[in-house]
Amino acid sequence: MRKNWWKILAAVFVSASVIGGFMGPVPVLPILNETIRNVYFHVPMWFTMITLYLISVIYSIKYLSSGKPEHDLIAVESVNTGIIFCFLGLLTGMQWANITWGAPWPNDPKLNGSAIATLMYLAYLVLRNALDEEQKRARISAVYNIFAFPILVVLIYILPKMTDSLHPGSGGNSNFSEIDMDNYMRPVFYTAVVGWILTGVWISTLRYRIRLLENKANKID
Amino acid sequence: MKKISLSLVLSLISFLGVFAQSDTVTTVMTQAYQVEMATGLRSSGKIWVVVSVLLTLVIGIYIFLFIIDKKVKNLENK
Numbered sequence: 001m002r003k004n005w006w007k008i009l010a011a012v013f014v015s016a017s018v019i020g021g022f023m024g025p026v027p028v029l030p031i032l033n034e035t036i037r038n039v040y041f042h043v044p045m046w047f048t049m050i051t052l053y054l055i056s057v058i059y060s061i062k063y064l065s066s067g068k069p070e071h072d073l074i075a076v077e078s079v080n081t082g083i084i085f086c087f088l089g090l091l092t093g094m095q096w097a098n099i100t101w102g103a104p105w106p107n108d109p110k111l112n113g114s115a116i117a118t119l120m121y122l123a124y125l126v127l128r129n130a131l132d133e134e135q136k137r138a139r140i141s142a143v144y145n146i147f148a149f150p151i152l153v154v155l156i157y158i159l160p161k162m163t164d165s166l167h168p169g170s171g172g173n174s175n176f177s178e179i180d181m182d183n184y185m186r187p188v189f190y191t192a193v194v195g196w197i198l199t200g201v202w203i204s205t206l207r208y209r210i211r212l213l214e215n216k217a218n219k220i221d
Numbered sequence: 222m223k224k225i226s227l228s229l230v231l232s233l234i235s236f237l238g239v240f241a242q243s244d245t246v247t248t249v250m251t252q253a254y255q256v257e258m259a260t261g262l263r264s265s266g267k268i269w270v271v272v273s274v275l276l277t278l279v280i281g282i283y284i285f286l287f288i289i290d291k292k293v294k295n296l297e298n299k
Contacts, residue, residue: 022268023272
């Protein structure tokens with residue numbers, strides 16, 4: 001129970017963000033209307049994804065220096081969980097964009113960047129499946145992962161900020177802090193982000209532990 | 222653990238139910254804004270019900286996650 005405090009924290013934070021996200025005050029803006037509350041639910045998906053990918057890269061680097069198969073397993077399962085949050089982010093974003101931007105997939109650099117990034121990480125999983133030899137698979141995919149992460153950051157964060165994007169904080173668009181002048185959205189938003197990140201990490205540790213058990217069972221046979 | 226979380230959920234739901242019923246302020250407030258928001262609806266439009274439903278979903282999923290966690294732990298200890 002003592003080791004599980006952060007799991008309870010995840011549940012409490014996400015629940016709190018649901019209450020705060022629906023009941024709290026939001027800026028009154030045209031077009032966005034009440035959909036601004038999606039910030040509390042759509043954006044944390046991406047934050048969780050990038051955190052999980054970051055964990056994956058860290059463990060890929062660790063694998064290359066240590067050669068421990070456990071590190072490789074953590075790297076894979078983090079990506080596996082990250083991809084789920086990535087798809088949740090894409091789907092929720094498309095629903096939101098359909099109403100506020102008029103189309104589920106407007107030609108926006110952030111959307112296209114995230115699509116390429118998604119394909120990149122799907123390619124990582126395909127690459128893994130294509131290699132049979134365990135050590136080779138772990139090593140090559142670790143190197144691929146280390147290259148993929150910086151490109152993801154560039155595609156999702158840097159390039160959209162340099163060009164005109166529909167997303168806040170890009171080009172001439174106002175960013176979050178300008179829209180939310182009183183900063184009353186911030187506490188709810190950060191609660192949601194922390195809650196969802198902890199949830200994502202939790203799910204990936206569960207997957208990792210199941211993988212360890214599977215490996216153990218396979219070795220006995 | 223299970224009992225505590227279950228009673229927590231139930232007490233939360235009943236607490237929210239009280240809120241959903243108590244307030245009957247009309248939607249006149251919404252007309253004061255040019256941009257339509259759910260300000261008035263939030264008190265009288267039973268948005269609390271939606272919040273309680275979502276909360277039930279979220280807490281339910283987390284209880285499920287805790288049960289999976291426990292199962293994995295039992296397997297690890299075997």
